[in-house]
Amino acid sequence: MIELIDKLEKEHSLTLEEYKTLISERTPEYAEILSEKATEARRKIYGNSVYIRGLIEISNICKNDCYYCGIRKGNKKCERYRLTAEQILSCCEEGYELGYRTFVLQGGEDAYFGDEVICGIVSEIKNRYTDCAVTLSLGERSFESYKRLYDAGADRYLLRHETADKEHYEKLHPAELSFDNRMECLENLKKIGFQVGCGFMVGSPFQTDETIAKDLKFIEQFKPHMCGIGPFVPHRETVFKDMPQGTVELTCYLLSIIRLISPSVLLPATTALGTIDPEGREKGILSGANVVMPNLSPSEAKKKYELYNNKLTGGAESALNKKMLEERMKTIGYEIVTDRGDFKTV
Numbered sequence: 646m647i648e649l650i651d652k653l654e655k656e657h658s659l660t661l662e663e664y665k666t667l668i669s670e671r672t673p674e675y676a677e678i679l680s681e682k683a684t685e686a687r688r689k690i691y692g693n694s695v696y697i698r699g700l701i702e703i704s705n706i707c708k709n710d711c712y713y714c715g716i717r718k719g720n721k722k723c724e725r726y727r728l729t730a731e732q733i734l735s736c737c738e739e740g741y742e743l744g745y746r747t748f749v750l751q752g753g754e755d756a757y758f759g760d761e762v763i764c765g766i767v768s769e770i771k772n773r774y775t776d777c778a779v780t781l782s783l784g785e786r787s788f789e790s791y792k793r794l795y796d797a798g799a800d801r802y803l804l805r806h807e808t809a810d811k812e813h814y815e816k817l818h819p820a821e822l823s824f825d826n827r828m829e830c831l832e833n834l835k836k837i838g839f840q841v842g843c844g845f846m847v848g849s850p851f852q853t854d855e856t857i858a859k860d861l862k863f864i865e866q867f868k869p870h871m872c873g874i875g876p877f878v879p880h881r882e883t884v885f886k887d888m889p890q891g892t893v894e895l896t897c898y899l900l901s902i903i904r905l906i907s908p909s910v911l912l913p914a915t916t917a918l919g920t921i922d923p924e925g926r927e928k929g930i931l932s933g934a935n936v937v938m939p940n941l942s943p944s945e946a947k948k949k950y951e952l953y954n955n956k957l958t959g960g961a962e963s964a965l966n967k968k969m970l971e972e973r974m975k976t977i978g979y980e981i982v983t984d985r986g987d988f989k990t991v
């Protein structure tokens with residue numbers, strides 16, 4: 646194990662078998678060694694800065710029926726909403742005053758948000774706030790659509806790959822969704838010039854050490870600028886309602902590994918991690934994460950954008966409580982910065 650950890654630290658690469666061993670043979674002692682190496686690797690590039698992103702959940706209307714997701718089309722109990730352009734812009738205004746310099750527009754695959762609507766909103770945000778980055782997280786779209794969004798000024802795009810194992814992908818999604826298309830979308834986003842984020846849920850149903858090893862290999866080879874990983878948390882109105890949730894322990898272990906695979910990756914301590922553990926975000930940062938994404942959505946939207954049960958909305962999760970977040974980060978030796986927080990090339 647020590648040899649594997651040293652190899653990962655030096656070469657930023659392991660074989661599939663080695664990744665699998667690193668996961669299956671883990672102990673709290675090895676986790677500690679990994680997190681020390683991971684935080685050191687991050688410190689060399691980002692110091693003790695933690696970047697913040699203002700998350701705006703623009704719509705919970707979705708044409709897809711992903712088995713894990715609380716806003717899946719099949720959830721008839723989900724109260725649907727969609728923000729207007731004015732509402733989205735006023736979230737940005739509020740966020741800008743609070744010190745946010747990246748806005749993440751995230752939503753279900755809602756046909757209302759076609760290219761013209763999104764491009765209009767993106768260019769308006771970019772015109773008003775020339776020192777801000779815009780990140781989109783709106784699911785699968787065509788190459789042409791992604792290109793229009795990029796040309797309108799969007800800087801980054803988040804599209805979790807969900808799992809790098811095709812069979813596993815098919816167990817998490819209905820037949821209309823395909824692993825190959827997901828991967829093609831990620832390639833297209835890269836080609837167009839976006840800073841791209843992939844990612845997956847930790848402890849998703851049917852996940853194995855082997856599928857996780859594939860996720861790590863994929864991250865190593867795809868070289869995303871961002872990588873979102875958080876624990877799977879069941880939602881009562883989904884196919885996976887009775888499945889066990891992912892753990893903080895494995896999520897943090899994987900955050901450390903991902904940091905060592907890519908020392909400069911932008912790695913969030915996710916809301917899901919903060920939801921299953923009151924100190925989840927701090928634990929994530931201490932394992933190698935360097936981003937937090939507090940919620941800037943209007944409070945009504947926040948409640949309805951329920952991807953999983955009991956999703957955190959108050960406290961330091963709310964973008965309005967930036968002071969609280971600052972204090973919590975300071976307590977563990979980190980500093981929230983007012984900055985676009987771009988990917989650093991070393």
Ligand code: 5AD
Nearest residue numbers: 713714715805876877878917952953
């Ligand atoms: N638990 C944790 N994460 C979830 N997501 C969707 N549903 C859940 C859940 N039940 C994640 C997916 C998606 C992102 C927006 O939220 O990985 O890509």
